[in-house]
Amino acid sequence: MxxxxxxxxxxxxxCVVMVGLPARGKSLIATKIVRYLSWLSIKxxxxxxxxxxxxxxxxPSASFFEPDNTEGExxxxxxxxxxxxxxxxxxxxxxxxxxxxxxxxxxxxxxNWILQICREEGLEPMFVESWCDDDEIIMHNIxxxxxxxxxxEGQDPEQSVRDFRERxxxxxxxxxxxxxxxxTYCKIINVGxxxxxxxxxxxxxxxxxxxxxxxHIRPRAIWLSRHGESxxxxxxxxxxxxxxxxxxxxxxxxxxELVRQSVGDAxxxxxxxxxxxxxxxxxxxxxxxxxxxALDELDSGVCDGMTYEEIEEQYPxxxxxxxxxxxxxxxPGGESYRDLVIRLEPIIMQLERQENxxxxxxxxxxxxxxxxxxxxxxxxxxxxxxxxxxxxxxxxRAYGTEVTRIKANIPAxxxxxxxxxSAKHDATPQTTAELHLSL
Amino acid sequence: MxxxxxxxxxxxxxCVVMVGLPARGKSLIATKIVRYLSWLSIKxxxxxxxxxxxxxxxxPSASFFEPDNTEGExxxxxxxxxxxxxxxxxxxxxxxxxxxxxxxxxxxxxxNWILQICREEGLEPMFVESWCDDDEIIMHNIxxxxxxxxxxEGQDPEQSVRDFRERxxxxxxxxxxxxxxxxTYCKIINVGxxxxxxxxxxxxxxxxxxxxxxxHIRPRAIWLSRHGESxxxxxxxxxxxxxxxxxxxxxxxxxxELVRQSVGDAxxxxxxxxxxxxxxxxxxxxxxxxxxxALDELDSGVCDGMTYEEIEEQYPxxxxxxxxxxxxxxxPGGESYRDLVIRLEPIIMQLERQENxxxxxxxxxxxxxxxxxxxxxxxxxxxxxxxxxxxxxxxxRAYGTEVTRIKANIPAxxxxxxxxxSAKHDATPQTTAELHLSL
Numbered sequence: 001m002x003x004x005x006x007x008x009x010x011x012x013x014x015c016v017v018m019v020g021l022p023a024r025g026k027s028l029i030a031t032k033i034v035r036y037l038s039w040l041s042i043k044x045x046x047x048x049x050x051x052x053x054x055x056x057x058x059x060p061s062a063s064f065f066e067p068d069n070t071e072g073e074x075x076x077x078x079x080x081x082x083x084x085x086x087x088x089x090x091x092x093x094x095x096x097x098x099x100x101x102x103x104x105x106x107x108x109x110x111x112n113w114i115l116q117i118c119r120e121e122g123l124e125p126m127f128v129e130s131w132c133d134d135d136e137i138i139m140h141n142i143x144x145x146x147x148x149x150x151x152x153e154g155q156d157p158e159q160s161v162r163d164f165r166e167r168x169x170x171x172x173x174x175x176x177x178x179x180x181x182x183x184t185y186c187k188i189i190n191v192g193x194x195x196x197x198x199x200x201x202x203x204x205x206x207x208x209x210x211x212x213x214x215x216h217i218r219p220r221a222i223w224l225s226r227h228g229e230s231x232x233x234x235x236x237x238x239x240x241x242x243x244x245x246x247x248x249x250x251x252x253x254x255x256x257e258l259v260r261q262s263v264g265d266a267x268x269x270x271x272x273x274x275x276x277x278x279x280x281x282x283x284x285x286x287x288x289x290x291x292x293x294a295l296d297e298l299d300s301g302v303c304d305g306m307t308y309e310e311i312e313e314q315y316p317x318x319x320x321x322x323x324x325x326x327x328x329x330x331x332p333g334g335e336s337y338r339d340l341v342i343r344l345e346p347i348i349m350q351l352e353r354q355e356n357x358x359x360x361x362x363x364x365x366x367x368x369x370x371x372x373x374x375x376x377x378x379x380x381x382x383x384x385x386x387x388x389x390x391x392x393x394x395x396x397r398a399y400g401t402e403v404t405r406i407k408a409n410i411p412a413x414x415x416x417x418x419x420x421x422s423a424k425h426d427a428t429p430q431t432t433a434e435l436h437l438s439l
Numbered sequence: 440m441x442x443x444x445x446x447x448x449x450x451x452x453x454c455v456v457m458v459g460l461p462a463r464g465k466s467l468i469a470t471k472i473v474r475y476l477s478w479l480s481i482k483x484x485x486x487x488x489x490x491x492x493x494x495x496x497x498x499p500s501a502s503f504f505e506p507d508n509t510e511g512e513x514x515x516x517x518x519x520x521x522x523x524x525x526x527x528x529x530x531x532x533x534x535x536x537x538x539x540x541x542x543x544x545x546x547x548x549x550x551n552w553i554l555q556i557c558r559e560e561g562l563e564p565m566f567v568e569s570w571c572d573d574d575e576i577i578m579h580n581i582x583x584x585x586x587x588x589x590x591x592e593g594q595d596p597e598q599s600v601r602d603f604r605e606r607x608x609x610x611x612x613x614x615x616x617x618x619x620x621x622x623t624y625c626k627i628i629n630v631g632x633x634x635x636x637x638x639x640x641x642x643x644x645x646x647x648x649x650x651x652x653x654x655h656i657r658p659r660a661i662w663l664s665r666h667g668e669s670x671x672x673x674x675x676x677x678x679x680x681x682x683x684x685x686x687x688x689x690x691x692x693x694x695x696e697l698v699r700q701s702v703g704d705a706x707x708x709x710x711x712x713x714x715x716x717x718x719x720x721x722x723x724x725x726x727x728x729x730x731x732x733a734l735d736e737l738d739s740g741v742c743d744g745m746t747y748e749e750i751e752e753q754y755p756x757x758x759x760x761x762x763x764x765x766x767x768x769x770x771p772g773g774e775s776y777r778d779l780v781i782r783l784e785p786i787i788m789q790l791e792r793q794e795n796x797x798x799x800x801x802x803x804x805x806x807x808x809x810x811x812x813x814x815x816x817x818x819x820x821x822x823x824x825x826x827x828x829x830x831x832x833x834x835x836r837a838y839g840t841e842v843t844r845i846k847a848n849i850p851a852x853x854x855x856x857x858x859x860x861s862a863k864h865d866a867t868p869q870t871t872a873e874l875h876l877s878l
Contacts, residue, residue, distance in 0.1 A: 181633065194620065195636040197652060203792045210649045213636060241772060274769075293778045299738070304772065330713075333680060333743065339732045346785065353642045 012202055013091050015118050016100040017111065019129035021175055022168050023141040025191070026130050028398055029212065030102045033128075036211050039341060039348075039372045042204075043096050047087045049103035053079035054150055062166035067174050084114070088121055098204070099123075106175045115183075126205050127185035128212070129178045134190050138168075145398055191217050214353040222351060222373070223262065223358040224366050224392040227277035228252050229412040232305075233388070236413075236425030239297065239304035244280045247410055247429070251389045252281045254408050258391050259285060259358060262406055268356045271295060271347075278360045287358070294347050297362035301334025308423035323419055326382035337382045341368050348372050363415060370394075373401045383419055388412035451641055452530050454557050455539040456550065458568035460614055461607050462580040464630070465569050467837055468651065469541045472567075475650050478780060478787075478811045481643075482535050486526045488542035492518035493589055501605035506613050523553070527560055537643070538562075545614045554622075565644050566624035567651070568617045573629050577607075584837055630656050653791040661790060661812070662701065662797040663805050663831040666716035667691050668851040671744075672827070675852075675864030678736060678743035683719045686849055686868070690828045691720045693847045697830050698724060698797060701845055707795045710734060710786075717799045726797070733786050736801035740773025747862035762858055765821035776821045780807050787811050802854060809833075812840045822858055827851035 016033065018026040030046045037044035056075050057064065064072040080103060087099040105111055111127070118125040132138060142164055152160040178185045178198075186209050187196040195213050200206050228248030232240050244252060259268070268287045272278040273295035282289055303311050303318075312319040315332075322329040330336035335343075344365065351357060351369075359369065363386055371381035373394050386392075389412045393404040411429035455472065457465040469485045476483035495514050496503065503511040519542060526538040544550055550566070557564040571577055581603055591599040617624045617637075625648050626635040634652050639645050667687030671679045683691060698707070707726045711717040712734035721728055742750050742757075751758040754771075761768040769775035774782075783804065790796060790808075798808065802825055810820035812833050825831075828851045832843040850868035 193638060195639075197634040197636065199632060200634075200652065203789055206649075206653055206792060209652065210645075213639065213648065214642075214645055239772075293774070293781060333678075335732070342732060342785075343782070346781075350642055353645060 012204060013096065013121075013123050014098045014202075014204060014208075015087070015114070015123040015125050016098060016208070017105055017114050017125055017127045018100065018102045019105045019111070019127050019178055019185075020131060021104060021106065021171050022164065023138050023145070024130040024132050025141060025145075026104075027102055028145075029128065029130060029188070029215075030100045031399075032215060033098070033100060033208060033211065035372070035375050036348075037098055037208075038375075040345065041338065041341070041378070042098060043094065044098040044100070045087075045090055045096060046100040046102050047083040047090075049076075049079050049083045049101065050149075050151070052082045052086075055079075059151060059153075059155070062163050062170060065167045065170040067170065080110070084117055088117075091121070091123065098208075104171055104175075106171055108176050108180075124202065124205075125184065126200075126208070127178055127183055128208075129185065129187040130191075131177060131187055131189045132191065137191060186212060188212060211349070211352070214349055216353065218355065220355045220396075221263075222356070222394045222396075223259065223268075224369060224394065225255070225281070225358070225360050225390070226363055226366055226386060226388055227275075227281040227360060228255075229388050230277045233413050233415055234427060236307040236309070236427065237305055238308070238311075239300040239306075241275050242277060244277055247389075247412055248277070248281070250410050251408050251412075252284055254410065255281065255391070256284050256286060258406055258408055262391065262393055262404070263356065263358075266356055268358055269354070270358045270360065272360045273297065273362060273365070275362070278362070282360045285358070292347065294343050295359065295361045295365055298337070298340050298364035299331065299334040301331035303331050303334070307425055308417060309425060312423040319423065326419075327378040337364065337368065337378070340364060344368050344372075366392075374403070375400075385416045388415065451643060452535065452562050453537045453641075453643055453647075454526070454553070454562040454564050455537060455647070456544055456553050456564060456566045457539065457541045458544045458550070458566050458617055458624075459570060460543060460545065460610050461603065462577050462584070463569040463571050464580060464837075465543075466541055467584075468567065468569060468627070468654075469539045470838075471654065472537070472539060472647060472650065474811070474814050475787075476537055476647075477814075479784065480777065480780070480817070481537060482533065483537040483539070484526075484529055484535060485539040485541050486522040486529075488515075488518050488522045488540070489588075489590070491521045491525075494518075498590060498592075498594070501602050501609060504606045504609045506609065519549070523556060527556075530560070530562070537647075543610055543614075545610055547615050547619075563641065563644075564623065565647070566617055566622055567647075568624065568626040569630075570616060570626055570628045571630065576630060625651060627651060650788070650791070653788055655792065657794065659794045659835075660702075661795075661833045661835075662698065662707075663808060663833065664694070664720070664797070664799050664829070665802055665805055665825060665827055666714075666720040666799060667694075668827050669716040672852050672854055673866060675746040675748070675866065676744055677747070677750075678739040678745075680714050681716060683716055686828075686851055687716070687720070689849050690847055690851075691723055693849065694720065694830070695723050695725060697845055697847055701830065701832055701843070702795065702797075705795055707797055708793070709797045709799065711799045712736065712801060712804070714801070717801070721799045724797070731786065733782050734798065734800045734804055737776070737779050737803035738770065738773040740770035742770050742773070746864055747856060748864065751862040758862070765858075766817040776803065776807065776817070779803060783807050783811075805831075813842070824855045827854065 018030055020026045027048060034044045034046050053076060056079065063069060066072065083101060087101060090096045091099055101114065105114065115125055142161055178187050181198060184199045184201060184205060189195065192213065192215065197209055200209055228251035229245045230248055231242040231245050234245050270282050270285050270287045270289045272282045272289060272291050274291050274293050275296055279291065303315065327337045330339065366386050367381050367384050370376065370384065376384065389408040389410045391406040395402040413427055413429055457469055459465045466487060473483045473485050492515060495518065502508060505511065522540060526540060529535045530538055540553065544553065554564055581600055617626050620637060623638045623640060623644060628634065631652065631654065636648055639648055667690035668684045669687055670681040670684050673684050709721050709724050709726045709728045711721045711728060711730050713730050713732050714735055718730065742754065766776045769778060805825050806820050806823050809815065809823065812835065815823065828847045828849045830845040834841040852866055852868055
């Protein structure tokens, strides 16, 4: 019997149809939905109509988007047809669950055309509109995002902005907001100041809506750190609840200054797990602290407290099975990375809503959180090297997340074991300068 | 460091202000919010203005509610003052987190008065409006709920309905729906067909909104069963991943017929944990099945696989500590009931949205799910007796949940140990007829 995540229990195929004028953050929203669902192992993909259009017309000018430009209208409709066909093929051939049609879809006529296709293909249509009349947000979007769009590649930025505003005006002439109460939709007004939810029927839709209502655009950052080196790290044992090693305690002493240099005077909250090594690591930090059971290390079940050498010896088949599929492998009586992601989902939801947070946690947990923000695949995330005694800063931006690493100059053992390598534990400390995040 | 649940990380006191005409399900919504938050260990309480009013006027007639009945208006305002004062005292003396003012609060004037109080007392106001123009729903509410209200105790039902409709008309004359965009509010239209969310700022508010959007009123039931008797049950060991005993297998054989008699031809989905004993128990059921890691038994950490006698011998202090506070006690390397509730929260959220579900799970998990639906306190829930080989049916109704127990006539050992009792395991099977749920 397969193990299911929070959001994957209905046998549905959902077509999310983005609606909104240009520069309303539609693609950003679509990208975030795909990242969130993919992280939860729900097959999701975005089909951007603009990309298909650009295959036909490299640098369209605003006049291309005029409602009475029949040639432009014909080409734009063809692009929509191509994107939709690809989406339907993806649903069928790759067992897609949530496909997103990313385009303005700004008229009732266009939306009815999509509804018709959904009906024919057995897809549940869910409209997501981003509606905004705040000029500041719109100009910010135009400058930050749109003038970097492939449509304006190599062109004068000022001219691009002018042209783009013209393009928006053309869409505005025919724009019709969502108001058909028979449809399933979520209308996000002024980046979430108000949200209208209509006829949300399924759990999957309600998860998407809940995710959308938690997104915010206030600037903030998330800091991640593993606990300092522990006594179990020294002996090469996994799991357990050991104290910090002397070098681990040095890291705890140094952490407040590392954090202060990166955070400055901004407010910060520290989250730890319930295990001693993370709480000891955070003990000197002068910020409010919360302990979460959900941040505890991946449960290694019967192997808890063993070294990799002992596991290889006592459970050779499990050791190999884990190497073959580390994401799915579940320790007997313990957890897999997939289990861990499900356990971390409420943490991610809360992180999306929060301001500045520092999380002091464990290797596997940190890999999963990092994978969410950096969109790392499930093949790769369990194998990421996350060194000890290193503070990682994640800054979410419009198109991706910036990473900064700040290393404490305190040596530590490496707890990283490469796929297929022997289980031999190396107790020689490495200075952090020798360690690199392989990202 | 205290361990926090999903929803308890901001240092806020929230005043939820219900808004809506009579018979719009306000009290039901308020009760559900309180039950949900209390289950998550978030201190929440409802202050029903009608209760305070009834202290003054036992059976008010509709004319009491006429807008120009100055005496009535005065008394209703006094009742609101008393409820609000009690709420403020509760916030201060009992460290309340979410207080709910349950009244019609149907005018801007009345709401401004509450806003003023919130400002003075440092409370975050959050309005929750139930708006409904579906006559069928309203009449259903009036007949099912309101004519059973203390206001109409001992009166002719038909006369009560007439009087109540008159009372609603009096409120309608002055009713003003929420539309002030500067307020934090959630407006539920026609029992969730549409929901408008405005200026939701904090995570706690977003949790309440998410909960509200998952509620539905379609009739359904939830069936609960422990796995059949396992080999570990026979030997008195806890945890582990053992197979069913011969009697447990008999229960698995009989379960389809028990379920069929209770469910009839209605559609059903079966949820199990990832452990063998629940999957073996469900193996003969002819319905779609899903396995959830979140439904696995409470993790007993270092005590996994031990008998209570062994735990008492090897960890006498832990054994006693668990008796003293079973809800908070966490097995070394394992979980507490509090941890379990946090792990189960997404399951509850999904249950609220779903139709008919049968959950085959474990003693502690079943206690927590049961505690949610039956509003059982944290003192009592870990001590509830949940016998083996018994199917429990929960039917949520407007004011509470109905319970039906269906016993398979297959004996099983009792795994129930009373507080303060010795750790002695009794391997004598009891017929289920001797067992009783102490609820």
